[in-house]
Amino acid sequence: xxxxxxxxxxxxxxxxxxxxxxxxxxxxxxxxxxxxxxxxxxxxxxxxxxxxxxxxxxxxxxxxxxxxxxxxxxxxxxxxxxxxxxxxxxxxxxxxxxxxxxxxxxxxxxxxxxxxxxxxxxxxxxxxxxxxxxxxxxxxxxxxxxxxxxxxxxxxxxxxxxxxxxxxxxxxxxxxxxxxxxxxxxxxxxxxxxxxxxxxxxxxxxxxxxxxxxxxxxxxxxxxxxxxxxxxxxxxxxxxxxxxxxxxxxxxxxxxx
Amino acid sequence: xxxxxxxxxxxxxxxxxxxxxxxxxxxxxxxxxxxxxxxxxxxxxxxxxxxxxxxxxxxxxxxxxxxxxxxxxxxxxxxxxxxxxxxxxxxxxxxxxxxxxxxxxxxxxxxxxxxxxxxxxxxxxxxxxxxxxxxxxxxxxxxxxxxxxxxxxxxxxxxxxxxxxxxxxxxxxxxxxxxxxxxxxxxxxxxxxxxxxxxxxxxxxxxxxxxxxxxxxxxxxxxxxxxxxxxxxxxxxxxxxxxxxxxxxxxxxxxxxxxxxxxxxxxxxxxx
Ligand SMILES: Nc1ncnc2c1ncn2[C@@H]1O[C@H](COP(=O)(O)OP(=O)(O)OP(=O)(O)O)[C@@H](O)[C@H]1O
Ligand SMILES: [Mg+2]
Numbered sequence: 001x002x003x004x005x006x007x008x009x010x011x012x013x014x015x016x017x018x019x020x021x022x023x024x025x026x027x028x029x030x031x032x033x034x035x036x037x038x039x040x041x042x043x044x045x046x047x048x049x050x051x052x053x054x055x056x057x058x059x060x061x062x063x064x065x066x067x068x069x070x071x072x073x074x075x076x077x078x079x080x081x082x083x084x085x086x087x088x089x090x091x092x093x094x095x096x097x098x099x100x101x102x103x104x105x106x107x108x109x110x111x112x113x114x115x116x117x118x119x120x121x122x123x124x125x126x127x128x129x130x131x132x133x134x135x136x137x138x139x140x141x142x143x144x145x146x147x148x149x150x151x152x153x154x155x156x157x158x159x160x161x162x163x164x165x166x167x168x169x170x171x172x173x174x175x176x177x178x179x180x181x182x183x184x185x186x187x188x189x190x191x192x193x194x195x196x197x198x199x200x201x202x203x204x205x206x207x208x209x210x211x212x213x214x215x216x217x218x219x220x221x222x223x224x225x226x227x228x229x230x231x232x233x234x235x236x237x238x239x240x241x242x243x244x245x246x247x248x249x250x251x252x253x254x255x256x257x
Numbered sequence: 258x259x260x261x262x263x264x265x266x267x268x269x270x271x272x273x274x275x276x277x278x279x280x281x282x283x284x285x286x287x288x289x290x291x292x293x294x295x296x297x298x299x300x301x302x303x304x305x306x307x308x309x310x311x312x313x314x315x316x317x318x319x320x321x322x323x324x325x326x327x328x329x330x331x332x333x334x335x336x337x338x339x340x341x342x343x344x345x346x347x348x349x350x351x352x353x354x355x356x357x358x359x360x361x362x363x364x365x366x367x368x369x370x371x372x373x374x375x376x377x378x379x380x381x382x383x384x385x386x387x388x389x390x391x392x393x394x395x396x397x398x399x400x401x402x403x404x405x406x407x408x409x410x411x412x413x414x415x416x417x418x419x420x421x422x423x424x425x426x427x428x429x430x431x432x433x434x435x436x437x438x439x440x441x442x443x444x445x446x447x448x449x450x451x452x453x454x455x456x457x458x459x460x461x462x463x464x465x466x467x468x469x470x471x472x473x474x475x476x477x478x479x480x481x482x483x484x485x486x487x488x489x490x491x492x493x494x495x496x497x498x499x500x501x502x503x504x505x506x507x508x509x510x511x512x513x514x515x516x517x518x519x520x521x522x523x524x525x526x527x528x529x
Contacts, residue, residue: 152345155338155339156337170349
């Protein structure tokens, strides 16, 4: 088998292998279902609850994407401000670090008081948890301008705005797209956290209900669905990244002739 | 060559202390006539790049005055073309689009670029051909060799036909053959356009080949300790570099610089 094919199939081997070890361990050690259900049981449960799982996943997905969309807009604006202005950088950076250190699960109850139980706290939690890497990456991209290039442009009479538009933003694009794939998985974490604490819809809510009924296989079915959605979104944005910023990795653009 | 009445670039007893207390240049006085090509040589760290920043207005002097084109320099110049040892082309733009970058910034080109794009592209392609990069416009910089990138960087500094060209070791990273080839190219363009040029270099042969006048700086804090008028006829060629007159000039420069360096060592010994 060729190296490339092997590399492409490897993730599937690993996943299948993982499930097999898990299956064998559960059967061999006769682990009770309410502690750790075997993959076959989880699979059965997933099929049995396919309807509700689907509905709740779609809800979680939309919530996540809504929060993520706000995070992209907010993160880019914040990153631009921090990266382009040393004054804003020095003023905001400690505040941002502090904000990022707060466990978002602790904020959810506050959001519930403000907005009530439902989708809004989940969207906001997804936003809060995922805007930070976007902002930091955009700011980094802007701040890593070569001093010599800046000299060239300024001696031509370029304004700060010119430099931002012609050099800063294009340069920060690879950083931006790299942050998107990380941020979207974080957004899932945020929305599911909020759903388990304060929602009556979504995969997090479904799992909380299941676990209160000791329906552990359904909890695991939910976990697998979340993981699957996370993987799909990650690779979706990784593909977007590859398409948009080929010049940064120098492989997506074949020679012109 | 007689210094004319009004120099294009004039530094008068300029000093500059960087934040942190490094006195980079002190009592630096020199002038470059309009259309003259000057070279600046000196020991490493003596303030040559600082001089470039002072002339282009990217750094403000702590003392003394800088005058360019009859005006006291108070901010970045807006008329200069610059190139460095590092080509700093934008990797997401093609070579041609990299060349057009200054035109997107400098007036009046900025206003006209959209309407007269074809004419400007023409101009850029002609310039590329001049430096031996004909047909490389659509390539991205990372598809070019280091020497080709440096040629493109030189084109970018020249595309808006600046009255002042500032070069800080532009050929420092190139092999000897490419370097000598680019001396000839640069001399050609200069003889045709007669802009004022200031070239910082470590290569004394490069200085003598290209310049009308060479300034030798002392060790830090830099000031001019010797000035040479290079009266060799133009266009100079590689053969010129093998003439006795050329050799003597290079030799004299070398002596000056080693003297500047030993002087610095002595002052350091006395200080410690
Ligand atoms: N931004 C800066 N901040 C503080 N000190 C600086 C800065 N830039 C340069 N210096 C100091 O000023 C002195 C002169 O620097 P400069 O870059 O002008 O030297 P140079 O002659 O160009 O050296 P080289 O030949 O190695 O390029 C050096 O001692 C350097 O450490
Ligand atoms: Mg230097």
